[in-house]
Amino acid sequence: KNEVEQSPQNLTAQEGEFITINCSYSVGISALHWLQQHPGGGIVSLFMLSSGKKKHGRLIATINIQEKHSSLHITASHPRDSAVYICAVRVQGAQKLVFGQGTRLTINP
């Protein structure tokens, strides 16, 4: 079992829909990252969280440390949001990130 599990693996929605991507982890962490990767492209860091909630434009990320769970929400989704969204955690005491398998999001016009 992976230390970081994302769901769903694939998600297709219509433009304007509210999107939720989930991330669960099984280890103690010092921080959790949400990353975005467009097809064939590099990775963009969206959020780094250690508690609570962060908002940037139409994107909202939440984390519940006790439940070892984080969610990424996209409001008023748009075709340009189509990308792979990756959850990654920094394990306590470790120097590297542990990545989830990613969620492939497709927003249709």
Place this chain on the structure above:
Amino acid sequence: DTEVTQTPKHLVMGMTNKKSLKCEQHMGHRAMYWYKQKAKKPPELMFVYSYEKLSINESVPSRFSPECPNSSLLNLHLHALQPEDSALYLCASSQAIGLAGNNEQFFGPGTRLTVL
């Protein structure tokens, strides 16, 4: 400047060639990373440099040789690669590693490597 740059964007090389990938950041970050990413898979960590010293080598074959000539530059020297080494190679940087400091990683656009 909040950017990590990588050159070249694309590289095609034969198994006998020697080539280098370059990564640069001017954010004053003291930790730099090389990742390898195969299609539809998450990135896999290869190397971490901290204050220009190799901190982590994830048992990477010696045909990949990293170099950190100064705090802004990170190179990955390639020699005698195999076709299965074809992948997207991503560089990243962060202010620091370990428990102290801001560990948010900033990624470059990657170099897409094809080994023939």
